[in-house]
Amino acid sequence: MKILVCIKQVPASNQVRVDEETGVLIRDGVSAKMNPYDLFALEFALQLKERFSCEVDVLTMGPLQAKSVLNEAVYMGADRGVLLSDRKFAGADVIATSYTLAQGIKATGSYDLILCGKQTTDGDTGQVGPEMAEFLGVEHVSNVFEVLFVNEEKMLVKVNFEHHTYEQEIRYPCLLTIEKEANIPRLPSYKRKKQTTDDVISVLSLEDFTDKDPSHYGLNGSETSVERIFSPEKNDDRIMLSGEPSEQVQALYALLKERHVF
Amino acid sequence: MKYNRLTQENREDILNILQNSKDVLFGDEISNDYKHDEMEGIHGEPECVVRVHTTQEVSAVVRYANEHRIPVLARGSGSGLVGAAVPIHGGIIIDLKDMNRILELDEDNLTVTIQPGVLLMELAQFATEHGYMYPPDPGEKSATVGGNISTNAGGMRAVKYGVTRDYVRGLTVVLPTGEILTTGGKIVKNSSGYDLKDLFIGAEGTLGIITEAVMKLVPLPAHSISLLIPYMKINDCMDTVPKLIRSGLAPTAIEFMQSEVIRHSETFLGKNFPDKSGDAYLLLTFDGEDQDYLEKQYEAAAELCLECGALDVFLVDTDERKDSVWSARSAFLEAIKASTDMMDECDVVVPRSEIAPFIAYIAEASEQSALRIPYFGHAGDGNLHIYLCRDGLEETEWIQRRDHAFKLLYDHAKSVGGLVSGEHGIGYVKKPYMRESLGDNVLDLMRGIKKVFDPNSIMNPDKLFDLED
Numbered sequence: 001m002k003i004l005v006c007i008k009q010v011p012a013s014n015q016v017r018v019d020e021e022t023g024v025l026i027r028d029g030v031s032a033k034m035n036p037y038d039l040f041a042l043e044f045a046l047q048l049k050e051r052f053s054c055e056v057d058v059l060t061m062g063p064l065q066a067k068s069v070l071n072e073a074v075y076m077g078a079d080r081g082v083l084l085s086d087r088k089f090a091g092a093d094v095i096a097t098s099y100t101l102a103q104g105i106k107a108t109g110s111y112d113l114i115l116c117g118k119q120t121t122d123g124d125t126g127q128v129g130p131e132m133a134e135f136l137g138v139e140h141v142s143n144v145f146e147v148l149f150v151n152e153e154k155m156l157v158k159v160n161f162e163h164h165t166y167e168q169e170i171r172y173p174c175l176l177t178i179e180k181e182a183n184i185p186r187l188p189s190y191k192r193k194k195q196t197t198d199d200v201i202s203v204l205s206l207e208d209f210t211d212k213d214p215s216h217y218g219l220n221g222s223e224t225s226v227e228r229i230f231s232p233e234k235n236d237d238r239i240m241l242s243g244e245p246s247e248q249v250q251a252l253y254a255l256l257k258e259r260h261v262f
Numbered sequence: 263m264k265y266n267r268l269t270q271e272n273r274e275d276i277l278n279i280l281q282n283s284k285d286v287l288f289g290d291e292i293s294n295d296y297k298h299d300e301m302e303g304i305h306g307e308p309e310c311v312v313r314v315h316t317t318q319e320v321s322a323v324v325r326y327a328n329e330h331r332i333p334v335l336a337r338g339s340g341s342g343l344v345g346a347a348v349p350i351h352g353g354i355i356i357d358l359k360d361m362n363r364i365l366e367l368d369e370d371n372l373t374v375t376i377q378p379g380v381l382l383m384e385l386a387q388f389a390t391e392h393g394y395m396y397p398p399d400p401g402e403k404s405a406t407v408g409g410n411i412s413t414n415a416g417g418m419r420a421v422k423y424g425v426t427r428d429y430v431r432g433l434t435v436v437l438p439t440g441e442i443l444t445t446g447g448k449i450v451k452n453s454s455g456y457d458l459k460d461l462f463i464g465a466e467g468t469l470g471i472i473t474e475a476v477m478k479l480v481p482l483p484a485h486s487i488s489l490l491i492p493y494m495k496i497n498d499c500m501d502t503v504p505k506l507i508r509s510g511l512a513p514t515a516i517e518f519m520q521s522e523v524i525r526h527s528e529t530f531l532g533k534n535f536p537d538k539s540g541d542a543y544l545l546l547t548f549d550g551e552d553q554d555y556l557e558k559q560y561e562a563a564a565e566l567c568l569e570c571g572a573l574d575v576f577l578v579d580t581d582e583r584k585d586s587v588w589s590a591r592s593a594f595l596e597a598i599k600a601s602t603d604m605m606d607e608c609d610v611v612v613p614r615s616e617i618a619p620f621i622a623y624i625a626e627a628s629e630q631s632a633l634r635i636p637y638f639g640h641a642g643d644g645n646l647h648i649y650l651c652r653d654g655l656e657e658t659e660w661i662q663r664r665d666h667a668f669k670l671l672y673d674h675a676k677s678v679g680g681l682v683s684g685e686h687g688i689g690y691v692k693k694p695y696m697r698e699s700l701g702d703n704v705l706d707l708m709r710g711i712k713k714v715f716d717p718n719s720i721m722n723p724d725k726l727f728d729l730e731d
Binding site for chain 2: 012033034036039075184185186187188189190191193242243244245247
């Protein structure tokens, strides 16, 4: 079985500033890390690797610096990484990103199982995984948090929706997006870091894709454009209750009543 | 020492002093939380609790208590582990939790002035938000800084940054007579006679009540990384520690943990630890301004650990990874507590070179006393937290085995140059062990100091040492 995990490099801190004029995230000088949701997808893959003899590749799109996030996945246990990097990919919205990733996957090889985090901490749409599956023409399930059964042909997974769960059987090839806290992601190993050589990461550009039409990628290939991004206003209004717990409860009750909460 | 019980007249006087009856509690109004600390082994019955808001209020209450020979006791979050904040002679508890304001950040002097009820986590967060670090990092983040000063709490970063004492620049203290004293200040140096400030630090509220503190801050390091290092053999793990210290590397923390304690933590938190390969672990942290320098530091440490028999070295470099490892570490005390019906603790500190043989001795003490004794600790500063678990033993048997184990551990610590407490203090329950460890001459000097400050012995009496030996 061959597994591919799609990962993304995101700002390491959630205190990201936005350029007021351009509405673009200020990424300069902000250190980056692997999207925390992708860690669960990667761990999901690595646990399957421990049970079956399968290969785990990781894929990302971004500038050359994004190699570090692929390396990090290798230190955790992935076998090799693929970076999709081309200036023509820049400025992509959800659909152009999904299309680029799908093209990249086709150029890389065929996979039985493609895994994504359920969303990212910067874009937060949760749409790239499913859209990619549509472009690839494979079945997909979102918000998977447990595997109930798995063999070389299919798997039975448990899916989390906020107020209910359901079980779904799905045959390979397929794409799953993995729910937050579906597992405890392992840590990167210094021993693996030492053993990792440069050739473990390959870089692909538009030239390597089947569809080489630049108008399908990046800003040109995007159906949507962002009008404005801004940080929400912070509201620090608060009332601190003090005293004995019983007094605090009474004060809270009075406060809620005063505000007609009930 | 004979103390007076509160009369109706006393109650009325105290109500008059505070001028707000909501801040004065008597009898049944006093919740059980005031009658014990985190260890719950020692109970006291306060006759009155006053919730104070100003130094002047503290002064007025203490002056009154002194005049009427009523014991007074300062209390913060009540997260102590040795009964220091338990009113064993009754009297008045002065609850400082509401004195929780951060008064001033002085960026020219790199100090922050706070009231004693500010919580450790609040001070740490405040410092971080302003680009500074308050380095002392004891495990109990909901403890008050006043309490931290009173026990000279240490924490995980002591290896590089030192302990609470190293970050106290000045104190405002209400003396047992009610007099208000300011000692130290925003000054960096001080060669002006006895440094009284240092007497109040670690005095566990026996010499005065801290009502304001000027604390030192340092610039916030731009980067930090932790390494989680599993070992199959506990000896290999512990033998790494002196080599790390000798290596010239400067970790901020060198924590040691057993897999048994990690399992307790997993059960307690309902959350798995990110690695299960080792029987013992070291957890190192490095911080610094320069990413490349930091990388060189941690790589050198990683190589050294592998040479010493580590199975691997895991990188804990993002907020999520730090949380997955450090949340388990922070829950150890509560997790061990939840694994048994009752426990007692030994917070012994030994020279760092003695850590490995001391840990080997814990197994011996466990066998000899027939008690389960899990432990963890700050390997980098020689401070171990050792827990004696009752595990359903009948009362007499428990006390006998516990006292036997304590004697073995404290005697052994003394024989290798160690002391009774590294950071939790002496309070009420560790008095005999400190006496045994320090000897009567030292204790007599301490009693003499106590008498100068507190001639009537009204302030947190019978803590640290017996007054009437």
